[in-house]
Amino acid sequence: MIGRVKRFISIRISKLKSKIFKNNLPSHFIIEASTVCQLKCADCYMRKTENPQCGIGFLKFEDFKKIIDENAFIKSIELSNSGEVFLNPDILRMLEYACRKNVQLTAYNGVNFNTVSDEVLEGLVKYGFVGMTISIDGASQETYSVYRVGGNFDKVISNIRKLNEYKKKYDTNLPDLQWQYILFGHNEHEIPLAKTLAQELNMRLSFKLSWNDDFSPIKNLNYVKQETGLTYVSRKEHLEKEGKPYIQACNLLWDMPTINWNGQLLGCCCLYLSDFDVNVFKIGLRKALKSEKYKYAKAMLTNKKPPREDVPCANCNAFKIMQKYNCYVKR
Numbered sequence: 001m002i003g004r005v006k007r008f009i010s011i012r013i014s015k016l017k018s019k020i021f022k023n024n025l026p027s028h029f030i031i032e033a034s035t036v037c038q039l040k041c042a043d044c045y046m047r048k049t050e051n052p053q054c055g056i057g058f059l060k061f062e063d064f065k066k067i068i069d070e071n072a073f074i075k076s077i078e079l080s081n082s083g084e085v086f087l088n089p090d091i092l093r094m095l096e097y098a099c100r101k102n103v104q105l106t107a108y109n110g111v112n113f114n115t116v117s118d119e120v121l122e123g124l125v126k127y128g129f130v131g132m133t134i135s136i137d138g139a140s141q142e143t144y145s146v147y148r149v150g151g152n153f154d155k156v157i158s159n160i161r162k163l164n165e166y167k168k169k170y171d172t173n174l175p176d177l178q179w180q181y182i183l184f185g186h187n188e189h190e191i192p193l194a195k196t197l198a199q200e201l202n203m204r205l206s207f208k209l210s211w212n213d214d215f216s217p218i219k220n221l222n223y224v225k226q227e228t229g230l231t232y233v234s235r236k237e238h239l240e241k242e243g244k245p246y247i248q249a250c251n252l253l254w255d256m257p258t259i260n261w262n263g264q265l266l267g268c269c270c271l272y273l274s275d276f277d278v279n280v281f282k283i284g285l286r287k288a289l290k291s292e293k294y295k296y297a298k299a300m301l302t303n304k305k306p307p308r309e310d311v312p313c314a315n316c317n318a319f320k321i322m323q324k325y326n327c328y329v330k331r
Contacts, residue, residue, distance in 0.1 A: 025073050025289065026254065026255055027073050027074060027075040028076045028078070029259060030078040030079075030081055031059060031064070031079065031261075032054070032059060032080075032081040032082060032083070032260050032261040032266075033079040033083075033088045034057075034084055034085055034088045035054055035057060035082045035260075036056055036058060036087050037082075037087070037112070038084060038112075038114060038115055038150065039148055039149060039150045040149040041149060042149055042215065043212045043215045045082075045272065049272070049273070053273050053274050053275055054260050055260070055261075055262060057262060058090070061093045064094050064097070066281070067280065068097070068101050068103055071286070075104065076103060076105070076130070077104070078108060079094075080106075080133075082269075084112055086113070087115060091120060092119060092123045095120075095126075095127040095129060098127070105130060106129070106131055106132065107131075107132035110132075110134070111132055111135070112135055113132075113135075113160065114151050114152055114155055114156055114159075116159050118162065121166055125167050125172060128172075130175060130176065131174070132177065134177065135180045136179055136180070136181065137180075139187075139190040139197055140193075144156075146187070146216070147186075161201070164201065177201070177202065177203040177204070178205075179203040179205045179206065180208055181208065182207075182209075183207055183210060183218060184210060184215070184216035184217075185216045185218055185219045188219060188224050191224070207230060209233065209238065209246055210234075210235070218233045239321065239325075243325045243327060244322075244325060245318050245321050245322075247318075248327075248329075250319070250329050252268040253268055253301065254298065254331060262281075263279040263280045263282060264276075264279060265278050265288045266312075267294065267312065270316060270318060271313075273312075274312040276291060276294050276311075276312060277291075278294070293312075300313055300319070301319070303328040
């Protein structure tokens with residue numbers, strides 16, 4: 001009798017595991033809040049592309065609310081990708097609603113933080129915004145504006161100080177703040193100053209390699225490595241030594257799928273020239289994630305299926321490097 005019970009329980013658990021695996025869905029998503037940006041960064045892929053497939057626009061509050069309401073499995077949403085989150089006129093309503101629905105919000109892909117109202121600054125603290133990466137490539141206006149064309153260094157620092165005052169008022173450590181410092185030849189001399197200022201502003205300083213090794217390349221390699229603690233100071237050097245891309249966002253298709261402001265399923269944060277021909281806002285999130293092209297892309301990235309030209313990943317530089325160096329996604 002005991003043996004039968006054990007067998008029955010074992011079968012039930014096996015079936016339950018199978019069902020869970022079959023219906024497994026990610027709980028973290030990137031939903032682009034804005035592809036609009038007020039800056040004209042010198043080497044920005046979005047500003048250099050005349051007609052990006054992802055278009056220029058804002059995520060509407062109604063779409064944001066709908067996707068949360070219809071998908072209870074969503075636990076967190078990353079709002080930043082190709083534009084500036086805080087230009088979205090509905091951002092404060094999104095902060096409040098996500099807080100009410102217990103969905104965590106982040107902007108770790110990056111914001112420039114040049115334009116943000118006091119009301120939104122307080123809302124970030126009041127509604128428990130988890131954290132963000134603020135892109136500041138220099139420690140003075142003169143250096144910062146070489147790449148962040150149209151940006152105001154003093155305004156950014158002022159906004160951070162205001163945000164920190166609200167954090168004191170509400171007695172909280174949120175939002176967590178990370179200072180992203182893209183390394184260039186024109187800003188390498190200000191690394192020590194950035195370290196000091198980041199500590200003063202209670203920010204984690206993170207150094208990032210430039211997308212384009214030809215734009216303002218590092219001059220003093222040994223100095224930069226010593227000051228930053230990095231092993232490599234160019235993406236080319238990283239690729240040659242490691243045999244894989246510096247950043248490989250392909251895992252996002254499984255772990256944190258990217259959705260455009262207008263509902264296009266992009267898959268990962270690197271796709272902006274094409275999409276998977278399905279609209280999440282129109283057909284629903286579950287159905288979109290099970291679409292044929294999206295599933296085929298996963299098979300391509302894990303080297304289970306050959307490349308197919310109509311699948312967006314086929315034309316991605318990261319995938320081409322993956323093929324060349326045989327460093328496919330392992331799941």
